[in-house]
Structure formats: structure tokens, C-alpha cells
Amino acid sequence: MEYLDLRDWIDRARALGEVRDVLGASWEEDIGHVTEMLHHTDDAPVAVFDDIPGYPKGYRIVANAVATRRRLALTLGLPLDIERRPLMDRFLELTEADRAIPPAVLDDGPVFQNVQTGDDVDVLKFPSPWWHPLDGGRYIGTGVSVVMRDPDTGWINVGTYRVMVHDAKRVGIYIAPGKHGMQMRNAYFERGEPCPIAIVCGMDPLLFMASTLEVPQGVSEYEWIGGIRGEPYPVVTAPITGLPIPATAEIVLEGFLHKDKVAPEGPFGEWHGYYATGKKDEPVLDVEAVYHRDDPILLGVPPNKPPWEPMRYREYLRSAIMLRYMKAAGVPGVTDAWCYAFGGTRLFTVVSIQPRYPGHARQAMHIAAMCHAGAYMGRIVVVVEDDIDVTDLEEVMWAVVTRGDPERSLDIIHRAWSGPIDPAIHPDEKGHNSRLLIDATRPWEWRDRFPPAIGPDPATKADTRRRWGWILDPTASQPDR
Ligand SMILES: Cc1cc2nc3c(=O)[nH]c(=O)nc-3n(C[C@H](O)[C@H](O)[C@H](O)COP(=O)(O)O)c2cc1C
Numbered sequence: 001m002e003y004l005d006l007r008d009w010i011d012r013a014r015a016l017g018e019v020r021d022v023l024g025a026s027w028e029e030d031i032g033h034v035t036e037m038l039h040h041t042d043d044a045p046v047a048v049f050d051d052i053p054g055y056p057k058g059y060r061i062v063a064n065a066v067a068t069r070r071r072l073a074l075t076l077g078l079p080l081d082i083e084r085r086p087l088m089d090r091f092l093e094l095t096e097a098d099r100a101i102p103p104a105v106l107d108d109g110p111v112f113q114n115v116q117t118g119d120d121v122d123v124l125k126f127p128s129p130w131w132h133p134l135d136g137g138r139y140i141g142t143g144v145s146v147v148m149r150d151p152d153t154g155w156i157n158v159g160t161y162r163v164m165v166h167d168a169k170r171v172g173i174y175i176a177p178g179k180h181g182m183q184m185r186n187a188y189f190e191r192g193e194p195c196p197i198a199i200v201c202g203m204d205p206l207l208f209m210a211s212t213l214e215v216p217q218g219v220s221e222y223e224w225i226g227g228i229r230g231e232p233y234p235v236v237t238a239p240i241t242g243l244p245i246p247a248t249a250e251i252v253l254e255g256f257l258h259k260d261k262v263a264p265e266g267p268f269g270e271w272h273g274y275y276a277t278g279k280k281d282e283p284v285l286d287v288e289a290v291y292h293r294d295d296p297i298l299l300g301v302p303p304n305k306p307p308w309e310p311m312r313y314r315e316y317l318r319s320a321i322m323l324r325y326m327k328a329a330g331v332p333g334v335t336d337a338w339c340y341a342f343g344g345t346r347l348f349t350v351v352s353i354q355p356r357y358p359g360h361a362r363q364a365m366h367i368a369a370m371c372h373a374g375a376y377m378g379r380i381v382v383v384v385e386d387d388i389d390v391t392d393l394e395e396v397m398w399a400v401v402t403r404g405d406p407e408r409s410l411d412i413i414h415r416a417w418s419g420p421i422d423p424a425i426h427p428d429e430k431g432h433n434s435r436l437l438i439d440a441t442r443p444w445e446w447r448d449r450f451p452p453a454i455g456p457d458p459a460t461k462a463d464t465r466r467r468w469g470w471i472l473d474p475t476a477s478q479p480d481r
Contacts, residue, residue: 001077001229005110005204005248006297010062012074013046023051027138031061032131035300038064039308046071048297052127058295059127064309065143065299066205072313075205076228084391085336088320094228100219101226103235109247111236116290123287124168126201126251131302132269136279137164139268140171140201140253143299145211145221147198147243148184151191156244157181158211158221160301163199163253164265171199171253172265172282176419177431178376180217185257185283194256196241197285202250202299207233212310214321214373240288250296255288271344273305276421307341314345318373322349325371331364332356338390339373347379350390353441361441362411369435375417379424382438387453399440403450411437 003009013019025031031049038044049061066072069087073080078090093099116122128140141163148157157180164172175182188195200207206228210221222244226233235244238254245252265282267275301309315338322337333354339345351368355361365383368374374381384390384399404410418425418433425433442450456464470476 001206001231002074003204004234005246006062006202006250006299009065009075009204010046010048010297013065013071016070016074016080018045018068018071020045020047022047022049024053025049026053027055027061027127027129029130031063031129031300032133032302035063035131035302036304038067039304043068049127049300055127059125060295060297061127061129061300062143062202062297063300063302065301066209066313067309068312069316072316075209075313084316088316088323091317091320092324095224096227097216097219099227100223101230101232103220103222103226103244104232105244106234106236106247109234109236109249110293111245111247111249111252111291113294114290114292117288121287121290122168123165123171123253123290125290126292126296126298128165128298129300129302131300132275132304134275135268136264136266137166139163139302140165140298141173141199142303143201143208143301145200145203145207145246146173146181147200147238147245148181149196149243150184151187151193153218155218156220156222157184158200158207160208160212162268163201164268166263166284169287170263171285171287172263173197173199173257173285174265174268174277174282176376176421178417178419188257189259192259194258195283196243196256197254198238198241198243198245199253199285200245200249200251201253202297203246204248205299207246208299208301209310209313209317212314213317214325216372238289238291245291249291249293251290251292251298253285253287253290255285257283257285259283261286269303270421271303271306271308272347272421272423273303273344274423276423278427280420306344311341311345315339315341318345322351322368322371322373325373326351326364326367329367329371331360331367333360334364335386336390337368340393343379346374346377348382349374349378349380350382350384350396352384352386352388352390354386355441355444355447358444361439361444365437365439366411366413369413369437370416377418377422377433378416378435379433380436380438382440384440385442388440396440400438403442404438404440408443409439411439413437
């Protein structure tokens with residue numbers, strides 16, 4: 001792997017001409033506004049905010065990091081011009097279970113360059129932005145990796161859960177029901193024990209991406225990215241909790257969550273594009289220690305109306321993970337999947353199959369909706385045949401309206417896994433939602449009599465473009481015949 005930490009990664013992106021330095025933007029407004037602009041502009045650069053008013057020069061925020069396929073390829077160590085499907089396939093190979101490599105535990109690391117404990121703890125030392133105007137506070141944790149340990153098995157989980165600054169010594173954390181971090185937290189609370197936690201704010205983008213993805217239950221993200229990197233990921237032991245934290249992390253907050261220590265958290269602009277939760281009591285971390293590098297860099301990944309930055313890598317990686325879970329569930333003949341960015345890569349998913357037997361399409365769409373990659377806060381799943389390009393929404397919807405018939409083609413799943421932030425569910429009834437499943441394959445019983453579709457096969461299409469494509473270019477003239 002060409003880079004180790006966030007600084008290295010920025011240097012590599014800079015060498016590719018993909019970084020802009022932004023001086024003097026305010027944490028109160030400008031940084032949130034600029035980031036929103038970048039998220040909603042195709043191929044926008046990485047922004048490194050420095051000289052933030054009120055903060056020392058060098059205390060930086062990086063935003064819009066992995067917002068292009070090129071920068072995703074850089075992050076995964078793949079060729080920069082790799083196409084969509086080879087990227088997904090390569091990612092699946094790199095994350096095969098047998099590639100996992102345990103982290104290397106080092107004695108020391110740059111994360112310990114600066115240490116604050118006890119009365120010295122000051123979370124306000126860092127320029128956490130006010131990302132959206134209606135947020136309930138400043139969020140230090142958007143591009144975070146939260147490290148926790150399962151009290152029964154010792155499994156180390158790293159997940160991205162947002163972190164709000166309450167004051168200089170306290171932060172609040174929101175974990176959705178069902179997430180691994182929530183399962184661990186509840187396990188401690190049920191035993192009457194405090195829950196150890198380390199919040200990493202600023203780390204290499206590969207660890208960040210891993211902590212936002214459906215890494216299987218029981219597998220540590222550290223081992224998972226060790227497999228991608230092909231070498232152990234370097235960690236050090238956090239002194240108070242004993243949790244492993246990245247040796248090269250920019251900033252880490254350490255302490256314990258207690259069942260009875262809560263404070264109002266939110267509202268916060270959320271991944272689907274709404275402030276859906278309002279203000280709710282959530283656990284508070286009394287920060288016992290802060291570790292940070294000289295001139296620390298916060299990784300800023302604030303939600304915006306989709307598609308926003310992580311959707312631009314998650315549409316590749318969550319779609320790949322969907323293929324893995326479907327295969328693991330025993331669904332044969334699955335050829336492709338696409339979790340659309342406009343739905344936050346959760347709300348609208350298309351899978352394609354080569355239909356092999358009656359009921360195959362139904363099986364595929366129910367598994368897509370309910371496997372671990374699809375279960376949380378989904379909405380609509382469409383299954384198409386493999387002649388349809390799953391990434392082409394027009395083609396997908398053409399299949400829906402020409403091969404589907406509502407009374408035969410729709411299923412609804414009731415009382416599925418949702419949570420407090422689902423904007424479509426009544427404020428007093430949140431918890432479950434329903435799913436619309438659309439079978440846009442030709443009906444199995446009479447597929448042989450289904451009218452043939454107009455249109456050349458892909459080879460003829462390519463040949464037409466090769467021979468006649470000049471017609472589409474106003475500056476080109478007809479080649480010699
Ligand atoms: C930028 C970003 C912010 C996120 N914030 C939260 C959050 O505040 N709470 C939450 O439960 N999940 C959040 N998620 C989703 C989780 O990180 C994701 O579901 C991940 O798989 C959780 O890890 P786990 O599967 O180990 O629990 C966020 C994802 C991204 C990309």
C-alpha cells in the first residue's frame with residue numbers, strides 16, 4: 001500500500017492534482033457550506049481547510065476525501081483508472097475472510113505526540129465545525145472511527161457513529177439500534193459496567209471506509225483492512241481502556257460510556273438528507289484523555305442530501321458487499337448489484353440475476369432486502385435480468401414498467417429493521433419500516449413467449465459506434481469510405 005496515514009494519503013492525492021488548500025474559512029459556517037458545494041459537484045477536489053479563524057495554523061480539516069472513483073482506487077491501492085465492475089470484484093477478493101491479517105501492536109506512535117488528561121482535557125482545542133445550520137451543536141465526529149470491544153468475546157469493532165461536542169470535556173455519541181457498537185454498548189450496560197470507548201477523529205481513509213461498511217459480525221475492521229493492505233495495520237494501546245487505536249491517528253478521545261450519563265444530542269443533518277431525529281438523550285463520554293499529533297487533521301464527512309461524499313465510494317463497495325451476502329445466502333446466478341447513491345446506498349437497490357428456476361427472482365429480491373447489507377433502513381429493491389444494466393436507472397425502470405405487472409410483481413415486507421432516523425415513519429412510531437420489492441424479470445411461466453426486446457446486442461452496439469460514431473461529433477467529418 002502506497003500510503004500509511006491520512007497525511008500520506010493527502011500527499012498522494014496532492015501529487016495527482018486533486019487537493020485544494022482553503023485558508024480562512026470559518027468553522028461556524030464556511031466549512032459546512034463549502035463542503036456541501038463539493039459534495040454536490042462531480043469530480044470535486046479534496047479540500048484541506050487551514051488557518052481556521054480562532055485556531056492555530058496547522059489545525060486542519062479535510063473534506064470530500066474519497067469522492068471519486070479515482071480516489072477510491074487510490075485508497076484501495078488499485079489502478080487509478082480501474083472500471084466499476086473490476087473495482088468491485090477486486091475489492092471482494094481483497095476482503096476475502098482468509099486474507100484478514102491481525103494488527104501489529106506497537107509500543108508507541110505519533111498519536112501520542114500530545115497527551116491531555118484530567119483537567120487538561122480540552123476538546124474545544126480542535127476546530128470542530130457547525131456543519132449544518134439546524135444542527136444541535138458542533139460535531140467533532142463525522143469522519144470518525146469508534147473503537148469498542150465486545151465484553152464476551154474480545155472482538156474489536158470499529159464503527160462510524162457521529163460525535164457531538166457538549167463542552168470542553170464531554171461529547172455525545174449516537175449509535176443506531178442494531179449496529180455492532182450498540183450491541184456492545186448494551187452488553188456492558190446490561191452487566192452494570194461502563195463501556196470503554198476510543199473515538200478516532202482523523203485516520204487514513206481506508207480505516208474510515210471500513211468503519212462505515214458492513215464488515216461481518218465478529219470480524220475486526222483492523223484485520224479486514226490488514227487483508228486489503230497486505231500487511232498488519234499498526235496500532236498502539238490506549239492507556240486507560242486498553243483499546244487498540246491507530247498508531248498514526250490524528251486525534252483520539254478516550255473514556256467510558258455510562259448507562260445513566262446521558263445528555264440531549266442532535267438534531268443533526270443525516271445521511272438521507274433530513275434532520276430526522278430532533279434532540280434526544282444519548283450517552284455522554286466524559287473524556288478522560290485526548291491524544292493528538294502535532295498539527296492535527298480532523299477528517300470531516302458531514303452528511304448532506306444524497307449523493308454526498310461517502311455515497312460516491314459506498315455505491316461501489318456496498319454493492320460489492322451485497323453480492324457477497326447474496327452468494328453467502330445461497331442465491332445462485334446473481335450477476336450484478338447496485339446500491340444507488342441518491343438513496344444513500346440503502347433506499348434503492350437493484351440486483352440482476354440469470355433466472356434459473358421458478359421463484360428464483362423472488363428469492364433474490366427478498367434476500368437482497370434482508371441480508372446484512374440490505375436489512376437496515378432499506379426501502380425499495382428491484383430484481384432485473386442480466387440483460388439490464390443495474391447502474392442505468394432508465395433501463396432499470398424500463399424493465400420495471402414493461403416486464404412487471406403490479407398484481408404479480410410486487411411484494412411488501414412489513415416491520416423491517418429501521419430506527420429513529422427514518423424520515424418516512426411517523427415521529428411516534430419509529431423503529432420498523434416496510435419494503436417494496438419489485439420483480440422486473442419476465443414471468444417465469446411464459447418467458448419464452450415474452451416479446452423480444454428491440455435493440456442490438458452489445459457487440460453490434462459497439463460495432464455501430466466504432467463505424468458510425470463520428471456522426472455524434474459535430475467537429476468530425478465522415479471518414480474515407
Ligand atoms: C459519514 C457516516 C456517518 C455515519 N454516522 C452514523 C451514526 O451517527 N450512527 C450510526 O449508527 N451509524 C452511522 N453511520 C453508519 C455506520 O457507520 C455503518 O452502518 C457501519 O457499518 C456501522 O458499523 P458496525 O456495522 O460495525 O456497527 C454512518 C456512516 C457514514 C458513512
